Amino acid sequence: MNLQDYEKIKAKSLILFDKANIILTEEEKKDLEVADFGLNKIEDTGLQLITYVNTDLVCAKELALLPYQTCPEHKHPKRDFDDGKEETFRCRYGTVYLYVEGEETKNRRMNPPQGDEEYYTAFNEIILQPGEQYTIYPNTLHWFKSGSEGAVVSEFSTRSTDDSDLFTDPRIKRILELK
């Protein structure tokens, strides 16, 4: 991703946080993270994050999803120090379509990003409206996508170590490379 695209996505994300009435410090806004997962189609597959805190034990983040943007399928495997990251997602704005391992939901509302269907296997649908939340325990495949308004999601979790996440799509690189 080039710097101009980064700034554009960042601006759109800050509008979403504002719609969700999330108050951020100037430093948090400046440090907003844009994850394009190395797929180079950020508005389609990507995620914007602000990390409030990430200690050895607890992490809290605020996530923004652009309209119909997908955070791609992954799981959090066992780490040296625990059984894997545990995450609770609480929707604050918009609608979040969360898909986890388990029985496939009939007539589900969202599809994986076009062309990437082969890298998506979890189709048990959980729909989160503002105020609703769901907890994902370690080692459970999941992905999520927002509806037409985009979405803002609070994440409460154990320690975050992005480089230990396992993505179904082998092309994915979690760490942003600014070109």
Add this chain to the structure above:
Amino acid sequence: MNLQDYEKIKAKSLILFDKANIILTEEEKKDLEVADFGLNKIEDTGLQLITYVNTDLVCAKELALLPYQTCPEHKHPKRDFDDGKEETFRCRYGTVYLYVEGEETKNRRMNPPQGDEEYYTAFNEIILQPGEQYTIYPNTLHWFKSGSEGAVVSEFSTRSTDDSDLFTDPRIKRILELK
């Protein structure tokens, strides 16, 4: 606390959450917890809480403080399963005056509840405005109080086990007894 007082405090707290633009489910509103710490002067010493999630590892709560209400001094000691609860407080609305162990702040802004001064020993002042936060590691004495508008605070922490909290004031009972 009698049921009528409980309902009154609950209504005031829901107004604060609304001012902070926190969206809650009907069930969360119904289950709002009012802690009077057994001191029977809730508007002076007390805390209102909504627990979003509390697993073995991670807890997230939304706290409401009425104007000038104090959450009394306590610490989180070692537990069977960890070194004690770790808490991050993030201010969402109003102003929070947080006091922790350490050098006493000169000309600090708030005092302990009148008549209870002997049960307060931590006077290192941290002032949190919306968007600002502070992390309290285990076994550190702390108390906090809101300013004139009241306050709403997000708490991100390790597992919450209220009965293991150690209050400086020996009269305090953490579990609410509805009369």
